[in-house]
Amino acid sequence: MHFKMKNKKSKLFEPTIVKTAVFNSFKKLNPAVLVKNPVMFIVEIGSLITTVIIFLDISKGEFNSFNLQIGIWLWFTVLFANFAEAVAEGRGKAQAEFLRKSRKQTVARKFTNGNETLIEAGLLRKNDIVVCEAGDVIPADGEVIDGVASVDESAITGESAPVIRESGGDRSAVTGGTKVLSDRVLIKITSEPGNTFMDKIISLIEGAKRQKTPNEIALTIMIAALTIIFLIAVVTLPPFYSYSLNASGLQEPGNISIPILVALLVCLIPTTIGGLLSAIGISGMDRLIKRNVIATSGRAIEAAGDLDVLLLDKTGTITLGNRMATDFIIAPEVRQENLADAAVLSSISDETPEGRSIIKLAKEKYSVHPKEMIPSNVTYIPFSAETRMSGINIKDENGNIRKIRKGAADAIERYIELSNGKYPEEVRDTVRKVSSEGATPLVVAEDRNVLGVIRLKDIVKGGIRERFAQLRKMGIKTVMITGDNPLTAAAIAAEAGVDDFLAEAKPEDKLTRIRKEQGEGHLVGMIGDGTNDAPALAQADVGIAMNSGTQAAREAGNMVDLDSNPTKLIEVVEVGKQLLITRGSLTTFSIANDVAKYFAILPSLFAVLYAFEKNTGPLSVLNIMQLQTPQSAILSAVIFNAIIIILLIPLSLRGVKYRPLGAEQILKINLFIYGVGGVIAPFVGIKLIDLLINAIKIV
């Protein structure tokens, strides 16, 4: 799992990333780039105006060190915001770089009319056919059309255990850059050069094609509108001030200088969220990648936070893949040993986990050892979808044939009836009882007689119940999808603690269910792998395709889980929520900050008004922080405003801590930290900065 481990080890600020990010934060000063971020664009214009004024002053032979310091901190504000974005991007790029390195330039063995030609992998077109043998690197994305092979996909999944890829069915998709370990397969290429799955992943991680997500757009509109309000409030201040100057008998030249107006504006507009918004978005994608999930759009991550219905396949997600035999239940007038013997005999050739578990149970509970009893002259009857039975025929010395069968209850019942036997009512009851307990009954018969029932039990994954309880607290409904009959399904659903289940589900039932939930206004997430999952994956609001799945499934979903782990859906929801919470919290914090900034800047501007003979006018009572001089007050506010961006970068990259609680509790906690904290923090911060800059006497 090197891919994953590397990420876990990576620090928040790796020196190389920081170095590039510093360089990029200057590059991002380009107004054509910055204009996409209206808030920071306004700050840049303000910085430019202040700079021009400083130079005009110098050309007139005047130098104002206060304006210079304001100007410097204004530029820092823009740079800090750029730096936040650059670091977030840098972290994505580092991951992309890692992937790119792990991909080797390969030579493909193109297969045309039975002949092989060697060509550059980059020249392969869609629908070309290539041959891959043990040791070959698969040159591009494709589909196995002939043969079966084990493939090492660690380059993309980080999982070192090889996976089987075979033609037909749901395991036919192969990914360029992975390596064939055994056997030989023919692969039909399914992508054009430069457009392979790996290429897409790399460009997604790099954030090259990053587009603003719907909620990000809406938030940008809101903070841009707030910026306009404050722009108007600041622009209309000089006229009001001028009126007040006249009324206090002061001179017009005493009006507020432009650098101070710019400083006031920059402090008031939501620079904190404006500066960090895109970093938050990028790092949301990043956190998903850390969990080995690639989202094909940021929109999908946002939607993940909104999901309130999850469709989960029973097998692999809720239960361990395999069912285990837990009990042998005898039919009337049958001895326990007979049933155990027959069960073992019928399972000798059964290599499935279920079959092995039957032998294990017989060994542990009834001391029946298959090795001691394997008779000669046997014919194994393999399981077939048609008969839904498997078993064994044993010919004894007399030439008599013992026919032992095990299978689904209705299949055995039909089999017994055909052999003119009698299917006991008691067995029927047992079958019903076992089903209703969430287990699968397998009926064992010998010749015309039913011996009893094997109880195969689904083993619900440890901890899954708690997980579902958590989801319920978060307001998310879970629906289990299973091919089991409704009785069994209901029992497992109850044991696992899912809210609802869909029994005897056919692939199209998933689609119907998703449509129904969506019609009621729910947002539905599901995870799937098979080709027949593709329509449902496409219909779901968040469809996560397992990387082991078919090409069709991978293209239909809007996320791909490289680990092919069905429980991932739950983590994806958490990442989505965390992203939205981080955005909301920092927006609240940013707006709440303004209160203190007003109390820092306004009294220092207004102190001279209506002072008459006294030193300071009545409005100096608004200086509740007791900041020392008007200049230090304004400068402190500007410095605080810039520094808070830097201080919050780690939070925006890591995300606000997500707690799996109900909305109300989460709101209370975050409102307290970022709302109330957002009002108080700047009072403290500005006061401290004011003390500091007066101590070192820079103003």
Added chain:
Amino acid sequence: MKTNDIFQILIFVAALTLLTPLLGKYMFNVFSGKMNLSTKLFGGLENFIYKILKIDSCEEMNWKKYLWSVLIFNFLGFTFLFILQLIQYWLPLNPQGLQNVSPDLAFNTAVSFMTNTNWQSYAGETTLSYLTQMLGLTVQNFLSAATGIAVMLTLIRGIKNKLDDKLGNFWVDMTRTTLYILIPLSILVSVMLLSQGVIQNFAPYETVKTIEGSEQVIPLGPVASQVAIKQLGTNGGGFFNANSSHPFENPTPFSNFIEVLSLILISASLTYTYGLMIGSKKEGWILFGVMLFLLLCGIFTSLYSEYIFNPVLSTASNMEGKEVRFGIVNSVIWSVSTTATSCGAVNTMHSSLSPLAGMVALINIMLGEIVFGGVGSGLYGMILFVFLTVFIAGLMVGRTPEYLGKKIEAFDIKMAMLAVLIPNILILVFASVASISETGTSSLGNAGPHGLSEILYAFSSGAGNNGSAFAGLNANTVFYNITLGIAMLLGRFGVIIPVMAIAGNLVKKNKTPVSKGTFTTDNYIFAILLIGVILIVGALTHFPALSLGPIVEHLIMKSGVAF
């Protein structure tokens, strides 16, 4: 503050809280077309109106069609009123022979009454004939109030209905509101006012001999009928210039109580109607609670300000500009209520309020007339702030923002911000221009910070569609008539259009069912958040200007200086 004051405030609040569900339920029945008491009286009239105007009462309109109906209807109302003033001299019911109104004043007045502002640059008794008052102003008092309610109904339907594009029928909403709500209530209130001595006649003005022996002209007219609707419809345009401080408009403490209750009653009750319409009374009560809280904050701040020792006047209870028959507390309840709602009728001179009480009146308007607000407009304005709150805070629970199941997305937030921005920009830009221009400052009645408050108040009142005035300002100049006219127009339709666009957008969306992960809006945390957002957005926008107006005036006053 005296015990008597608290007692009177309590009675006011209790009466309001008790009447809210009663009237709210009644209005809910009216809007949903259910039979009610007045259907029996006016039901035939309703159908008759549809018949002669050829209105298909079953036809539902999408937001654009509904909006066009609103705009065209309002434009016709404006044009009629504008022309009526220009030719009133030649028309009947003008016993005083009052002259035709000048075009800029007629424009200002027509806009003012169409937009439910009722800013009065004129003095009623010396400018407008009985016909203009009744056929022009009073009719618009009804129609502008009904328009506000109709627009509000579209927003509620947008929130309530899903996967649709229909928002109701403008003509039906207007007809029902007027016939079943405004007219019956006006009759009721008129009769109660008549019992208290408010006059109602068409007689020419009387000239009487005063005790000192001088002659005085006593203006008369059909007062009671206009006062009732000016209060109920949050219009506020007085029959007389002195508005409800005039003894013929508001003679007794009881008539005062009825009037102040009337001006807030419909807006308050609409919160209950809202709760019923969207299917959760609690949502309505939360909005009512937020509004009431802000109203009470205003009342108590004002009372504090009126009762602190004033070194300039050397008194601790400021009776300047107040009617002796009402006293301080009834003047304060009124001044806060009339500015919190967009009524603007006055029973006391706002310019004479203590600086902080004046500021409360000013802030009430600047917040966007959402503390109860105008009939209809107050609620839709408040819902815009609900959207903003949901948008900012909703993210903090880890879901994209939604309100009552409707996702609040880019378009909605764009429109909501536009509606919040427009009135604020109008106030700040016009007021700043007026404060440094000769034309602007020459109208001022007072120097110093109070002068700035007068200017701020005038444009806030216009853009917020309030209509009351800091009476020191002489607003009947071409500059103020035109700029205030524009402020009123944009302040009204600059909000209506975005609100209806939101309604049209929301109605198309599906509804997300409520779960534990949902950001809920029917609890006290949300109420606190909403109050926070309202105060932060409102206060942050206007704090600089307010500091230079009423705040500094208050501080100077405390040191014993006056201008």
